[in-house]
Amino acid sequence: MLLLIDKPKGITSHDVVGRVRRIFNERRVGHAGTLDPNATGLLIVAVGRETTKTLGLITTNTTKTYIGEIKLGTKTDTDDSEGKVIEEKDVRSMSEKEVLTILDTFLGKQSQIPPIYSAIKKNGKKAYEQARRGIQIEMEPRDITVYSLKLLSFDSPILTVECEVSAGTYIRALARDIGEKLGTGAHLSNLRRTKIGDYSIENAVKLEELRKEE
Numbered sequence: 468m469l470l471l472i473d474k475p476k477g478i479t480s481h482d483v484v485g486r487v488r489r490i491f492n493e494r495r496v497g498h499a500g501t502l503d504p505n506a507t508g509l510l511i512v513a514v515g516r517e518t519t520k521t522l523g524l525i526t527t528n529t530t531k532t533y534i535g536e537i538k539l540g541t542k543t544d545t546d547d548s549e550g551k552v553i554e555e556k557d558v559r560s561m562s563e564k565e566v567l568t569i570l571d572t573f574l575g576k577q578s579q580i581p582p583i584y585s586a587i588k589k590n591g592k593k594a595y596e597q598a599r600r601g602i603q604i605e606m607e608p609r610d611i612t613v614y615s616l617k618l619l620s621f622d623s624p625i626l627t628v629e630c631e632v633s634a635g636t637y638i639r640a641l642a643r644d645i646g647e648k649l650g651t652g653a654h655l656s657n658l659r660r661t662k663i664g665d666y667s668i669e670n671a672v673k674l675e676e677l678r679k680e681e
Contacts, residue, residue, distance in 0.1 A: 468491075468513070468514040468515055468518055469511065469512070469513055469514075469518055469521075470487065470511070470512040470513075470514060470672070470677070471509060471510075471511060471512075471666055471667075471668075471670050471671040471672065472487075472509075472510045472511075472512050472671055472672060472673075472674055472677065473507070473508065473509065473510075473668060473671040473672065473673045473674070474502050474506070474507055474508060474509075474510040474674065475507060475673070475674060475675075476504070476505055476506070476507050477504060477505070478504060479504050480498050480501045480502050480510055481498075483498065483510055483512060483674060484496050484497065484498050484512065486674060486677075487512050487514060487677070490677060491514055493514050493515060495514070495515055495516045495519050496512065496513065496514050496519070497512070497513050497519040497522050498510055498511060498512045498513070498522070499511040499512075499513070499522045499525050499526045499663070500526055500531065500634075500660075500663055502658075502660060503547070503639075503658070505547065505548065505549060505657075505658070506658040506659065506660065507658070507659045507660075508533075508658075508659040508660035508661060508668055508671075509660045509661060509662065509663055509666065509667070509668045509671055510660075510671075511525060511663055511666060525663070525664065525666075526634060526663070527634070528633075528634065529634055529663060529664040530614060530631050530632065530633060530634070530662075530663075530664060531631070531632055531633075531634065531636070531660060531662065531663050531664075532629065532630070532631045532632075532660070532661050532662035532663075533629070533630055533632070533638050533658055533659065533660050533661065534619070534627065534628070534629050534658075534659045534661060535627070535628055535629075535630065535638050535641075535642065535655055535657065535658045535659075536625055536626075536627050536655070536656045536657035536658075537625070537626050537627075537628065537642040537645060537646070537653050537654070537655060537656065538624050538625055538653060538654055538655075538656040539558045539561060539623070539624040539625075539626065539646060539649065539651045539652070539653045540555060540556045540557065540558035540624045540651050540652060540653070541554070541555050541556075541624070541652060541653070541654055542554040542555075542643070542646065542652035542653065542654060543654045544583075545582060545583075545639070545654075546582045546637075546639035546640060546642060546643040546654050546655060547639050547642075547654055547655045547656070547658075548654060548655070548656045548657075550654070554652050555652075556650075556651050556652055558623055558624045558651045559623060561623055561624075561649065561651060563618070563621045565649065566618060566621055566626055566649070567618055569645060569648045569649050570616050570618055570628070570645070571616075572648065573613050573616055573641065573644070573645065574613050574614075574615070574616055575612065575613065576610065576611075576612045577610075577611060577612070577613070578608040578609065578610060578611075579608060579609055579610075579611045579636065579637065579640050579641070579644070580606050580607075580608045580609075580640060581606050581609065581637050581640055582606075582637055582639050582640055582643070583604060583606060609635055611632060611633050611635060611636040612632065612633040612636075613630060613631075613632050613633075613636070613641070614631040614632065614633070615629070615630060615631045616628060616629075616630045617629045617630070625656065629661075631662075638655055638658055639654070639655045639658075641655075642654060642655040643655075
């Protein structure tokens with residue numbers, strides 16, 4: 468069985484898997500496409516031996532669509548709102564026209580340096596675990612594609628965008644790089660995933676509703 472879950476804020480993707488295991492009394496449960504604890508939205512969960520085998524097919528070369536809020540003028544060490552503020556700038560003079568011009572430059576194939584605070588393994592250990600211990604690590608760039616990047620609103624210092632990106636793209640890193648190009652610095656303040664390939668959040672069930680239908 469394949470479930471489309473609308474993950475709430477404040478829990479990990481692994482927490483969702485744990486709850487599904489308890490609800491269905493099934494040990495073989497997996498998920499496709501990890502969401503950070505503070506991100507919400509579509510999480511694909513497979514229940515049962517045969518279905519979990521298909522998860523790799525679902526995520527390979529599959530685009531993902533997000534709605535993200537980017538806060539200009541504030542850089543953090545994690546590139547999101549959970550991190551320590553490392554730089555602040557005044558962005559009151561920033562115009563929507565300037566923002567639109569910069570967003571257009573992020574369309575297409577490009578290289579992206581993942582956040583240091585990520586689950587990517589470096590020297591056999593997760594990068595964020597080493598970063599938390601103060602170990603200096605260098606992240607290698609990876610090839611990504613931004614298929615679309617639309618400005619939904621700009622209410623300084625917050626700009627809200629909708630983007631469709633290739634698998635492996637970090638929206639936190641995209642927010643960071645947008646801030647760098649604007650010369651203001653930025654971090655991702657909110658994130659919601661709305662699509663994974665042909666799967667849409669419109670067909671997802673909220674986790675609390677899934678418990679009610681146990």
